[in-house]
Amino acid sequence: MQTENHLIRKASLEKLFNNLVGNGKTVFAPKAKGKMVLFEKVQTFEEITEDYIVTTNSAKSVVFPRTEKVFSYKKTKESTEITDASNNTFPDVVLWGTRPCDAAAFIPLNNTFNEEYPDIIYNKRSQKVLVLSFSCSKCDSYCFCTSVNGGPGNTTGSDILFTKLSTGDYLAEVITNKGKQLVTENSSLFDAKPEESKEQNLALVTAYFNQEEIQAKLQNLFENPVWDEKARACLGCGSCAYVCPVCSCFDIQDEAHGSKGTRLRCWDSCGFGLFTLHTSGHNPRETQGARWRQRILHKFLYMPNKTKVAGCVGCGRCSRSCPADINILETVMSL
Amino acid sequence: MTEFEPKIVAFVCNWCTYAGADLTGTSRIKYAQNVKIIRFPCTGRIDFMLLLKSFGEGADGIIVSGCHPNDCHYTSGNFHARRRWIMFRGLLDMLGIDVRRIQYSWVSAAEGAKWADIVNTTVTAIRELGPYTDYAKVAGYLEKEANV
């Protein structure tokens, strides 16, 4: 679909939000909590904050929750009843306030969950998500979206992208049919496209490296001692993987209670020592350096090799949240 | 409407309280039937998580009982247990897990009557407190939620 541009006035934006909530949609938006800004369910427009570069946590939990039921079972004398979560219907969810990097992250996520085999639960959730992103008027030195084929006004993955203009009103770029439907349903709130350009309202994000060049370099760096050195301070927790909008590794856990039980899918991290530990006791990624190498190679080499899209959107959340201040941009630039 | 009958789990040591409970029986002392007794070699062996797991599986109250200090069959198991209970109780209290629902006691092999008394008073107290719905809700959410 060809992108359509509209203007939406500040007051109309609030009305749009209220219409969504009024129609029974679950809306996730950035909400301040102490020093952090988190994606949370919101009911009123006032709860939403605009004061963030990126939220602390990512929006991926609407399609890939940190813990979700895969199926549950109940055994009786005669049979076993299985309740399969892939038969569920999932609610409509609106993501309000994702950044272009967050929206772009849905592309590699979609790829992962449809590689060779469509993940039914993921796809069902994903179809019900409406992504209303807001472009970035500011960035900081953790951001590097422009180095990974992204940008502060990038529309990839969004249904509508809003850009705040100098007047306080917003340019609304309608990217997908889903987005178009929302505009049609709320046509009174949208005006003809504004004169003011989008570009002058976007942050300037320095391009620190070139994704394709890094990809080429990484082909030959497997045996390089740089990984042990860079990962020395790494504590091996799961912070980076969990706040990342693209990371999708999971663990399957069965929780049984007598004759009933549930199979759960939970987030996992390749940074954990246990991640590749074999039952024999052998661990192919024995050192933290090997695990850090895996993280970088997976995001910047293996994923783009397979799908043409890198596994990193340059949001910088991992570096921001790392308790040991391991900085992914620094590592990649040092290669 | 049937009156609420509490489910009580008792963690007891083999040498004192279990023997004491046995004496209660052989003395033909009647006492409340709400208790399921789990026998341990010593109170020192009781992992604090076992108490939490009991609440998670639907217990409304817990009894933890062993040998009197200085009488432990293994000399010092109950001393270690006592310290552990002090810390655990403090932590549970801080978290809002109802410590009134856990009764700790020293019951020796000769104290058949005391065992009956402990059980009866605990059952009465829990009956008054009602079922432990707060914890059950947290432990049982998986029955309802599709995702967390």
Add this chain to the structure above:
Amino acid sequence: MKELIQKAASLLESNAVQVVIGYGKGSVDRTRAIFITNAADCEQLIFDSRCIQNLAVYLTKAEIKKLGKPAIVASIPVLRSILQLAAENQIKDNDIVILGVTPESELVEFESLAAIETYLSTKQIAIEEKYRATIETIKAMPVSERFAYWVKELELCFKCYACRSACPLCYCTRCTVENNQPQWISVASHPLGNLEWHIMRAMHLAGRCTDCEACYNACPMGIPINLLTKSMLQDVNDNFGTYGPSLNRDNTLSSFKPDDKESFIR
């Protein structure tokens, strides 16, 4: 500061140590742990109020130990952790060289672990008033309300185990949660799993925690788990008087007194 840099450099030059663990410049406004193996690089060492990461966590890591004998820049929280690790036989005299730093960035040298204990005896752990007040407020809530408060606070936890990874005293090569026969603590981050994990963590640290707040600082979701560790510290002090690490005393929960007092055992 210069003294610290010179001392670190000379230790490396003379090969008295093979690595210096200290703080260096990090991203933006942060500092981070650095591992210096060349004397010339000691210039990178800094120390200021931003240096809150507890470096003692690296002393028990296999990959760091492989580098050789370390010298470690140790602020007071780090010194306490080192002392506790020594009390638990994880470090012995001569395993490491300690480069103590005062809050004014001045170097304090210690010839032995016992010397650290002497130094710390005038710098006891003290729970700040604001935390005491918060703990009191929570404890004053009725039980149901208190429980709801914690279930809500712990809701943000997604089991990244940053708290465990950052704690210098969580050095078990295989944590309880990493065993699956049985899977004692749920892996999943649901209300029960979160509660069980934090209870277990607080209990396994009871009497050992030195109030460095590395756990709270590491948590990416800002969960106030330091309230739990501080409340435990208070309990240890109130009940056993054994606040703080010591080489002359067994761990609080590994030892006992025949006349330990309590009010709740019938």
